[in-house]
Amino acid sequence: MKNRLEDLALKVTKWVGSIWSIIIHTLVFIFFMVLLYLGYNPERVMLILTTLVSLEAIYLALFIQMTVNKHSEHIAEISEDVDEIQEDIDDIQEDIEDISEDVDEIQEDIDDIQEDIEELNEDENENENKEKIEN
Numbered sequence: 001m002k003n004r005l006e007d008l009a010l011k012v013t014k015w016v017g018s019i020w021s022i023i024i025h026t027l028v029f030i031f032f033m034v035l036l037y038l039g040y041n042p043e044r045v046m047l048i049l050t051t052l053v054s055l056e057a058i059y060l061a062l063f064i065q066m067t068v069n070k071h072s073e074h075i076a077e078i079s080e081d082v083d084e085i086q087e088d089i090d091d092i093q094e095d096i097e098d099i100s101e102d103v104d105e106i107q108e109d110i111d112d113i114q115e116d117i118e119e120l121n122e123d124e125n126e127n128e129n130k131e132k133i134e135n
Contacts, residue, residue, distance in 0.1 A: 011068040016060060029050075 015021055032049045057085055 006066060006070060009063040010070065012060075012063045013067045016063075 027091055035045045
């Protein structure tokens with residue numbers, strides 16, 4: 001039942017903002033002006049018109065407020081989603097920083113290994129040179 005009323009409120013609010021609403025309201029206003037022109041009791045015609053306009057304004061205010069509340073709920077949900085996404089981004093950023101540090105450490109290890117290889121090659125070359133000299 002609540003969803004039906006909320007759906008109705010959204011539909012009414014959407015309809016009130018349409019061109020058809022303007023046309024119908026204009027026709028109703030013209031109808032009451034024609035009643036005055038035809039000689040109907042002006043006090044009674046104006047009483048009915050102002051009563052209808054007042055009731056419509058009250059209901060429109062309620063429907064619009066329901067729509068605003070619904071949109072506020074959606075905005076709150078979206079805001080929560082954005083906060084969760086921001087947390088995920090922060091976590092990913094931390095992971096990237098950790099990976100970057102790991103890559104730096106691996107690069108240092110590679111450099112150390114490269115130096116060790118160069119030293120071994122130098123030692124081997126020295127040993128070969130010594131053997132050649134001895135022979």
